Amino acid sequence: MSSGAGSSDPPSNKKEKKPSPSPASISILSLPHEVLLNCLARVSRLNYPTLFLVSKTFQSIISSSELYETRIRLNLTENGYRYIAVRIPSPKHMLPAQSSTLLAVGSNIYKIDSSDHAHQVKVWKRSYSSHVSVLDCRSHTWHPAPSMRMKRNGSSTATLLDGKMYVAGGCDDNYVYTSSPDWIEAFDLETQTWGSVKNPRLAKSLRLDGKLYLFGDEKVVYNPEEDQWNQIGMDHCRMFWAVNKSHCVIDDVLFYWDREVFKWYDPKGDLWKEVKGVEGLPDLRDHKDYCKMVDLGGKMGFLWPEYVYGIHGDSQCRIWCAEITLERRDHGDEIWGKLEWSDFVLSTDGSCSSFDVVSASV
Secondary structure (H helix, E strand, O other), rough: OOOOOOOOOOOOOOOOOOOOOOOOOOOOOOOOOOHHHHHOOOHHHHHHHHHHOOOOOHHHHHHOOOHHHHHHHOOOEEEEEOOOOOOOOOOOOOOOOHHHEEEEEEEEEEEOOOOOOOEEEEOOEEEEEEEOEEEEEOOOOOEEEEOOOOOOOOOOOOEEEEEEEEEOOOOOHHHHHHHHEEEEEEEEOOOEEEEEEEOEEEEEEEOOOOOOEEEEEEEEEEEEOEEEEOOOOHHHHHHHHHOOOOOEEEEEEEEEOOEEEEEEEEEOOEEEOOOOOOOOOOHHHHHOOEEEEEEOOEEEEEEEEEEEEOOOOOOEEEEEEEEEEEEEOOOOOEEEEEEEEEEEEEEEEOOOOOOOOOOOOO
């Protein structure tokens, strides 16, 4: 019962709480440049094509050399073409590439014989050019490099040694004999200039043990420290077996694919030995001429095509990739391999009859 007319409950001394304002949403784009740069440097480059679409700020950072310098400083570089392959537009005039005319130098890929201004000579239906193009794997863009002194075709070969890119072969015989002697050209990557190196007639090349081995009419080896060519002795002639097959050099060891097994060259006894323990690959005996090998940062990348035919006559080419880890055993006298993974990484038109692969670090 109330104590009097018009009485009411005493007012509360507690003040009514107002809802606290929701914190303003923080965008990653509002982070300082240095912080954002370090964040993106820690993201796998396989995600960069997607991140490139986020904003102009992301595009600017992903395309910058600053990002990749940061990745190098943090030891976060990755070898290209692992787990997935991404199509990169190429100029329409770009001439077909062969593995011998492609050379990975850091995050760049140099391509010999690759210009729309190529001087074409109808010899064996091959095109000759002195032009060189460079693919920047950071920005996925092509740009020209200084031209060679001689015009060469797709049968030329390029090898990286001691800070220089050596290019040999691929010259028109008539042009060589009437104009100048056959030579190797050496491109100094630091000064971006070409110089010539007199040499015997050559066809294939590879780098091994800090030396440049060349195989052609003569088999010779070049030691850059001595600036001297020497004949390859009989104790190294077996290496020639590999250069005409699918091969690669990993940690200064020469490997090649021999239809059903991988083999490696042991220079101590001039022997080819089988890489033991590799299991899980499909039967590739019918693909021996189409398989490719590449060094993936100390591991072996092995690629091969698979052709799939539809019921309407259409076809598709799937490029498969396997990653194989390598281990020396028995005091270095044995090499064992283990298949880490394999999957197809790229689908293309069934008219694709060949492909080549190099590995760039970005």
